[in-house]
Amino acid sequence: MLGERDQLLLRKLIELYLKEGRPVGSRTLSKLPEISVSAATIRNVMADLEERGLIASPHTSAGRVPTARGLRFYVDRFLTVTPLEQEQVQRLSEALAEAGEADAAIDRASRLLSELSGMVSIVRLPDRAEERVSRVALVPLSERRVLVVLVFNNQEAENRFIELARPLSAEQLEKLSRFFNEELEGLTLREARARLVSRMQQLHADLNEGMRRFIEAAEGALAQHEQEGETLRVTGKTRLLQYEELADVARLRELFATFEQQRDLLHVLDRSLEADGVQVFIGRESGVELDDDCALVARSWSMDDTLVGALGVIGPARMPYDRVIPLVDMTGRILESVLKKPAPAPLNE
Amino acid sequence: MLGERDQLLLRKLIELYLKEGRPVGSRTLSKLPEISVSAATIRNVMADLEERGLIASPHTSAGRVPTARGLRFYVDRFLTVTPLEQEQVQRLSEALAEAGEADAAIDRASRLLSELSGMVSIVRLPDRAEERVSRVALVPLSERRVLVVLVFNNQEAENRFIELARPLSAEQLEKLSRFFNEELEGLTLREARARLVSRMQQLHADLNEGMRRFIEAAEGALAQHEQEGETLRVTGKTRLLQYEELADVARLRELFATFEQQRDLLHVLDRSLEADGVQVFIGRESGVELDDDCALVARSWSMDDTLVGALGVIGPARMPYDRVIPLVDMTGRILESVLKKPAPAPLNE
DNA sequence: AATTAGCACTCGCCAGGAGAGAGTGCTAAC
């Protein structure tokens, strides 16, 4: 395939390009201590590499730049990752562990991922509608107002307020509470709604007006979340402004438009769901309408041993892969461990 | 001060500028049907207006552009607002009414404000630490896991999970529940924590180990929110990319940096807290490190008759004030009405 | 046969200059 020397040259070229961000010329390369051939020879090699589609020249007299394919090759063959600094690992673990709920943990993860990478982070959120209700609590607030607390997997809770047309007695509430817990436990929100509707019809005669109304209202409240349907969180868009290679308003606008779209992004993330470990998508190969000099580093994450989503960062194709890859990996790992089942850690000894 | 004709000219000049975004020349103005004097006369008037600091010319041969002061004058004296389209009002009301909790309503408000204005929206969030606990509910999830639900003002609820070192009996939980409700009702989170600490010491002897631990854990859980301290929500930053007058990466970067800072922004918003109705800050007059061709339209909003925050939009100084002002106003109004006390609307009929 | 030095060539970038277009300020006439 590719000779030893050719590989070395490609490698050095890419490393230089990643560092400096400018096209690399044959003379520059020839001056490197690792390289003992002359500029002319390098030019010949470069011509070959260009033919293979690994590098390209922006114009006749501008040195060479790695193509998406070249970078891909580099990442697959040459890259050695730099282990994450202990300090960063520390920071991630603490921040995510502190967050009480899964939502909060995911939120922090995306923020930190963006901050530590200096790029945009994307996280595919688990679909709440798919999670299973483990407990329902009714908290009377006033004569006509009741708080419904939905607990999912014993890990997360959501609140819904219900306004009553007429007051309910404590016993009635008690009865309703038992009813909800018996009926809804283990169901997803979607199923729960359906169940309520069907039970209402069955039990119609046994229920009094007030309780029926309450169940109706509860059924409406369950629907609340379904619409929101935010399945992708994109954090830190504005960080992209700092990269010179993207410093062009028209291009940025396009990029941001892609983020809004979400569909494409989700699609790529889904592809990384199947694979193990960290995936790197460079340029258009991702299938996204991403600029050719953008890249996506992603990793899937699971909750309770089922895949639920993926997370990653998007930035310029010219990014420090050796640092970004372990960062994404570690964030995924930590997030997983935090979300694993009700935290088994006892609070005080 | 300013003659009738001079005012008309200033006004027309600004309207044209707002519409076209380019410097306005004397010839262009003279062609307007409302204006019957010649270009030469207009030039004389313009010289006066320039002397007063109301307009300026970017360079010798480029027509005039209103200064921040000129715009200010325009907004104060000439502006007639266009009432909001019924459809938009509808959309706002519905979206905000649907959101169950205050948090969600505020979230939607900021999103809509940004979307409908096409600019950045900023909302100063009420400080959760200042809100008063109206109810505490303990929901046992498993032997060693309890969900604590904190209800504020009967309108919002937050959840905290607590891990127990050893199981508590149902009676103990019942007792704790009563204890929390009696002790904490009407207190802010900060006060609640303090109270828990002091009561712990007083009652030390009367409590058994498990309950003491639980109270300790609860006290820790209360602290969770205090750190987050996000007091300002900025939504839709990337919309600014579409404005030509800001289409410059360096400038955008600065702007975004200002948004991150928050301190300055909060300061300006606070100024609008004191005033009634919608406030307009143009350019640097806001005191923010805002570009001179940015403006802020803001309005304070209250909850239960106490001022809690402000909301508004930031965009190019050349914005359609006649539409933006009523939009900000209406959003504030609707948000207020939605957050007013537990919604009195009965659910069915 | 592989490597290298040499050299003509190409292209982007920048400075300088010319011409067009827009708008002004001033002056003199109305």
Place this chain on the structure above:
DNA sequence: GTTAGCACTCTCTCCTGGCGAGTGCTAATT
């Protein structure tokens, strides 16, 4: 007080001619 006229200024665009960087090819070298 208003207006027409005109010289002037300034930006913008297009063109031009170096310059520097880097290439591809060829012929000489090892």
